[in-house]
Amino acid sequence: xxxxxxxxxxxxxxxxxxxxxxxxxxxxxxxxxxxxxxxxxxxxxxxxxxxxxxxxxxxxxxxxxxxxxxxxxxxxxxxxxxxxxxxxxxxxxxxxxxxxxxxxxxxxxxxxxxxxxxxxxxxxxxxxxxxxxxxxxxxxxxxxxxxxxxxxxxxxxxxxxxxxxxxxxxxxxxxxxxxxxxxxxxxxxx
Numbered sequence: 001x002x003x004x005x006x007x008x009x010x011x012x013x014x015x016x017x018x019x020x021x022x023x024x025x026x027x028x029x030x031x032x033x034x035x036x037x038x039x040x041x042x043x044x045x046x047x048x049x050x051x052x053x054x055x056x057x058x059x060x061x062x063x064x065x066x067x068x069x070x071x072x073x074x075x076x077x078x079x080x081x082x083x084x085x086x087x088x089x090x091x092x093x094x095x096x097x098x099x100x101x102x103x104x105x106x107x108x109x110x111x112x113x114x115x116x117x118x119x120x121x122x123x124x125x126x127x128x129x130x131x132x133x134x135x136x137x138x139x140x141x142x143x144x145x146x147x148x149x150x151x152x153x154x155x156x157x158x159x160x161x162x163x164x165x166x167x168x169x170x171x172x173x174x175x176x177x178x179x180x181x182x183x184x185x186x187x188x189x190x
Contacts, residue, residue, distance in 0.1 A: 006018070006019050006022075013104050013105070014065050014068040014072070016102070016104075017069050017098070017099075018050065018072050020098065021072050021073070022043065024079050024080060025039050025046075025079055026039075026043075028080075028082075034082055036078070036082060037084075042079055044146075045146070046071070046079070048142040048146075049071045049072075049138045049139050049142045050068055052138040052142055053067040053068055053070070053071035053134060054068055054071075056134050059172070059173075060134060062130045062131055062134050063131070066113055066131060067131060067134055067135070067138075069099075070095075070112075070117055070120075070134075071138055071139075073094070073095040073098070073117055074088075074117050074120045074139060075087060076091040076094040076095050076098070076117070077090035077093075087121070088117060088119065088120050088121040089118055092118040095113060095114055096110055099113065099114075112131055113131075115129065115132060116129070116134070116135040117135065119132045119135075120132075123136050123139075123162050123165050124157070124162070137169050140166055140169065141169050141170075156188050160185060164185065166178075166181055167181050167185065
């Protein structure tokens with residue numbers, strides 16, 4: 001099998017969405033000094049979340065294609081507008097418009113992807129929806145892998161859940177325990 005590296009007409013649905021994300025960032029008219037996160041960070045972060053979502057989908061037996069697409073679009077508002085203001089809900093609107101206009105997705109698929117995107121920042125709220133939880137976990141894991149504590153601006157009662165989540169994800173994946181996460185959770189009153 002030859003690798004196409006996002007060239008040509010043989011891209012599948014998730015690859016087309018990933019290509020849209022990369023092209024949108026690379027061709028953005030919003031310079032880094034006017035963004036809350038740099039273009040470079042968002043390229044790196046989105047790519048990381050996609051790969052982590054792919055792995056978690058395989059491990060948890062969740063639809064891998066939908067997980068990849070939701071991961072690719074989870075920060076669509078930040079990608080297109082450069083700011084975090086209500087970015088989860090606004091990203092879902094952008095995703096819905098993009099997916100509907102592509103005419104490659106069923107209404108149920110679009111609804112499922114958009115629900116995961118809408119709720120991805122609510123890491124302190126747990127649901128029975130596997131895709132929703134997967135996108136939260138992939139985003140959380142990626143941010144903690146880069147920054148170690150990228151959420152400390154959150155209120156303490158919410159932040160506790162972020163640390164609980166990262167500790168649980170690492171356990172699920174069989175990764176070594178990070179004592180700093182357990183210490184921080186203890187400091188937060190858990």
